[in-house]
Amino acid sequence: MEQNQEKEWVARARRGDRGAVACLVDRYEREIFTYLFRMTRNVEDARDLTQEVFIKVFRKISGFRGDSGFRTWLYRVATNHALNFLKRRPPAASDVPLTYLSDPALSAAVALERRDMASHVTRAVQALPRRQKAVVVLRVQEGLTYAEIARVLDCSVGNCKAAYHNAVKRLREILKNEAIL
Amino acid sequence: MKPSCETFQDLIIAVSQGEPIEEGERKALEIHLRACPECRAFQRDLPGILEGIKEDSPPSLPEGFFEEMKASILGELAKRRSSSPWRRAVKALFGRFEGRGILVPALSGLCGLLVGMALATAWMRTPSSPASVRSSANRLAAVSLESLPVNDSTVCLGVVEDYMGVSEFFDALSDQDIQALTSDLSGDFPDPDQEEMGSETG
Ligand SMILES: [Zn+2]
Numbered sequence: 001m002e003q004n005q006e007k008e009w010v011a012r013a014r015r016g017d018r019g020a021v022a023c024l025v026d027r028y029e030r031e032i033f034t035y036l037f038r039m040t041r042n043v044e045d046a047r048d049l050t051q052e053v054f055i056k057v058f059r060k061i062s063g064f065r066g067d068s069g070f071r072t073w074l075y076r077v078a079t080n081h082a083l084n085f086l087k088r089r090p091p092a093a094s095d096v097p098l099t100y101l102s103d104p105a106l107s108a109a110v111a112l113e114r115r116d117m118a119s120h121v122t123r124a125v126q127a128l129p130r131r132q133k134a135v136v137v138l139r140v141q142e143g144l145t146y147a148e149i150a151r152v153l154d155c156s157v158g159n160c161k162a163a164y165h166n167a168v169k170r171l172r173e174i175l176k177n178e179a180i181l
Numbered sequence: 182m183k184p185s186c187e188t189f190q191d192l193i194i195a196v197s198q199g200e201p202i203e204e205g206e207r208k209a210l211e212i213h214l215r216a217c218p219e220c221r222a223f224q225r226d227l228p229g230i231l232e233g234i235k236e237d238s239p240p241s242l243p244e245g246f247f248e249e250m251k252a253s254i255l256g257e258l259a260k261r262r263s264s265s266p267w268r269r270a271v272k273a274l275f276g277r278f279e280g281r282g283i284l285v286p287a288l289s290g291l292c293g294l295l296v297g298m299a300l301a302t303a304w305m306r307t308p309s310s311p312a313s314v315r316s317s318a319n320r321l322a323a324v325s326l327e328s329l330p331v332n333d334s335t336v337c338l339g340v341v342e343d344y345m346g347v348s349e350f351f352d353a354l355s356d357q358d359i360q361a362l363t364s365d366l367s368g369d370f371p372d373p374d375q376e377e378m379g380s381e382t383g
Contacts (some may be wrong), residue, residue, distance in 0.1 A: 021258065025251045033250070034239045043240060047250060054254045120232030139198075140234040165194050170232055172223065181226050 010070050014061050028071065029054065031142075032078050038137045040080040041126060049085060053078045068151045072130055075144065076152045079134050086130045117180075124174040132167035139164055186220055189213050194223050197231065 006027070014018035032053060039048035057064075059076050064073060125133055131153065138144045138152060150157045152158075175181045192210050194203055202210075214221055 018255065018259070022251065022255060025254055029247055029250055029254075033247070037239050038237065043242065049247075049256070051250060051254050055257050058258050117229055117237035118233045121230055122237045124236060125237075136234065141233060141237065166189050166197075168194055168227070168230065169190060172226055175226075175230065181229075 008068070010064070010066065013058065014064070019055070024070070025054055028074055035075070035137065035142055036078055036082055038141055039134065040085060045085065046084060049078070049081050049094070053081055056081075068148075072151050073146075075138065075148070076143070076154075079138070079152050081132065083130050086133075104127055111181050118181045120175060120178070121171065124171045125177075127174055128167055128170060132163050134162045135160055136167045136171075185213070188219060189220050190223050191215070193227060194219065197227055 006024075009023050013024060028049060032047055033050045036049045036053075037043065040049065053056040053074065064070070091167050098176065118132075125136060128136065135149060135154065138149050139146070144152065146157045146160045147159045150171060155163075172181065189210055192202055192206055196210075214224065
């Protein structure tokens with residue numbers, strides 16, 4: 001049902017309906033911002049990029065043929081923006097420290113341990129090459145399938161899988177070298 | 182790490198992703214794991230790494246952060262739309278071809294567009310030139326535009342806007358100039374944006 005509603009919004013947005021554009025921004029701005037934050041580790045950069053992505057997407061929406069779904073298309077534009085941005089400005093070490101939401105069901109000790117692990121892993125993810133990082137974030141955090149990631153990154157499914165596998169192995173290497181594992 | 186370990190670690194990752202693996206592969210992995218402490222360690226570490234990635238959540242943001250962002254996106258979109266009469270004009274021309282599925286490489290389309298724009302610009306800039314010159318420039322411009330692949334109209338518009346900087350020139354024209362250009366080049370075809378603009382203001 002949601003899918004149909006979205007298709008209708010996209011169709012209306014293509015005809016220039018501002019209400020439909022607002023609905024689509026509403027539905028996806030948090031998700032895209034979070035993704036871009038994970039890629040850049042900086043709130044201001046993620047916000048600016050998110051705005052650019054939505055403006056670009058809606059300026060070009062008349063050329064969108066819906067072959068791969070609106071969400072995938074958004075991720076594609078967002079990923080291109082993020083990769084270009086990271087090429088110009090790799091994340092600084094100071095961008096990395098983070099706040100984590102704590103799960104109240106966990107005991108304090110376990111929560112602390114997990115948080116530590118998460119911050120180490122997060123730092124390690126930042127050290128990955130840009131495209132590998134995008135694959136890991138899209139797969140693990142954003143929950144995209146390999147097929148979707150392939151469309152986002154404009155590569156084959158096999159290529160995506162290989163990039164994901166290499167990224168995971170590399171993450172483990174980094175964490176082992178830092179004596180985290 | 183033995184080369185075969187690489188393969189088994191790929192299998193371990195595949196299993197963690199819920200990918201189907203063959204029965205033979207599963208058996209081989211089981212046997213290898215019993216003999217290889219390195220791959221056992223890999224299998225043990227993997228869930229922690231994936232959990233760690235998932236645990237990472239966005240920072241706390243000021244209240245109204247997303248509302249503000251949405252407002253600024255919509256504001257920017259509204260500004261661009263209403264300040265670009267030249268986009269309306271060119272889109273009106275493109276509208277004639279829409280849905281005909283003409284397959285012409287985008288490059289030739291872009292060239293066509295540029296030639297068309299250049300001629301139209303020359304024509305617009307010299308309103309005092311003799312009628313014969315104006316009408317042949319006009320015809321040429323129309324022919325260039327006829328050859329465009331219209332599926333890529335948006336791409337062409339984007340490229341022209343971004344790299345040629347022509348939008349400023351066209352935006353400086355009055356609506357009347359644009360109307361003259363559009364009706365001269367597109368004949369009696371209706372402006373497909375008319376409805377779009379109408380529904381926007383309504
Ligand atoms: Zn092994």
